[in-house]
Amino acid sequence: MAAIRRILTFTQFTLTEYVRSGRIIIEIIATMLFWALFLRQWPVDLNQFFSLTGVFTLLLSMYSTSALLSLGERPQGYTIITRPLGRPGYLLSHYFVALIVVGAMFLLVTAVTLFYNQLVFRGAFEFPLGEVMKGAIPLLLNVALLASLMVLLSSLVLNNTLRLLVLAILAIALYSQAWHLSPIFPYIRPLQSLFSWPVYPAIAGFKLATTREFTGPALYIPLSQLALTVLLMSLALSAFKRRDIILRNQ
């Protein structure tokens, strides 16, 4: 219980700093720019809305997680990590702040789109709250999943060699047609079968957000997204616990 209270305290602390320092303005501007370019010009239905915001929130999640982890790499962190919050609490708090920031931007773009749809397009498409929620769950779980991968790949957590290794695995998993032309494709194929399975929850989650059809096996998709997120964060926490902490002097 004390550990949770400390994590909440530091999450609030980091979020306050992020907002007060004005860094969050970048996310707000990016969100409003995205809305103005893709959602303001013409009425969009829920499928279009979730396929567009699904991609945008993933990109935003990459940026926000990187920005927050770079804050965590400042020497200011020494006086925090050496307190009872410890290493796991330090890393988790930064991760949670990234999720809160991206979640807030998703809420912002949803609210603006809903409002604009009613006001200008006179409710051309319906946005029932239940349907929005059904799309938001897999979308936000994908955000959590990608953010956990970003945490694992940060220089705070893994050294350069291990980061390259994880990136190589990702490259194999996310193969494209170009691989087929490569002479090493027959050798990579078995590896790809092995490594590509963790990518399925993310892809299936993206599809589920756009279709919002929670029937049959689709019910397991959010669970697999969550399980993969927990697995990646556990790996990150375990690696961070073993790491020498050398924070940058800026």
Added chain:
Amino acid sequence: MSDQAISISHLHKSYGPLHVLRGVELDVARGDIFGLLGPNGAGKTTLTHTVLGLLRPDDGTVRIFGSEDREKMSKRIGYLPERPRYHGQFTGREYLSSLGRLSDLSGKQLHDRIDAVVEIVGLGQAAERRIGTYSKGMLQRIGIAQAVLHEPELLIIDEPASGLDPGGQREMAMLLRTLSDAGHTIFLCTHQLTDVARLCDRIGVLVNGRIADIASLPELRARGQSVTINVADLPHDTADALESLGPEVRCERVSVTLFPTSDRLMEAVLRRLLDDGVVVQSVVPEADALEHFYHNTVHQAKSAPAQPLASAETSEELLETLIEDR
């Protein structure tokens, strides 16, 4: 319950091929003010960070109050880093409040402790201002305040006088003395001999990744007085002849140091210098036993066949360069 606040045994730490700590053995008793001295690049920051659990030892053990579990002990440790960098977006009071809650203080207890430490470190009204507006002296004060906020039994302090003017340095020394009187064990990492002379009960000198010597100030005074004879130029033959008089004589290019000195030794050295036609410029009795202890220990340790550790100005800079290799 262990009598030692810090107990380090056979500690080794390397960064890749660079072997920084090479078998450190050190005990710091509860209630002591221990000063860790050493030249730049000796491994002081690496040792401090290893004690704090920020760096993982390659070999050996670090026990805090008898325990190797650093996270369990973190409530009992306060840390003031070398470079005072804190979260500038918060006021001093907000910052202390958040850090207090991270150390499980809350409610009236937290409020009272903040008031007390603001008073102790003399932050005054500055506690209501944003940390980003603080001067270096103020940053050191907020640093001390956060370090002692949760009333830790052990304070680990890295270069407390760094960036302070002489008045600030004196105030800092008085503050640390007050904390020591209140029962804190203080582990002071510095290369300022004046800090150590003002404060410390015991002194250790870290050279080439090892503790080369440990002594207390009374012990140093008891070891005797030293004298430095400054000369225009000391020929090799004369230097060899002088050093053959005994281990008390140490020759450098333009000086001869006698420690401990005696009338007979002084007479023999001066006679030899005059006989060899060496111009004696001055004879300076070194009042500061600590200074002699430090320079002598570093000189002897560096004379030992060991590789220099780093060309970086400070260990912290060394760490910075290593970040790029992570």
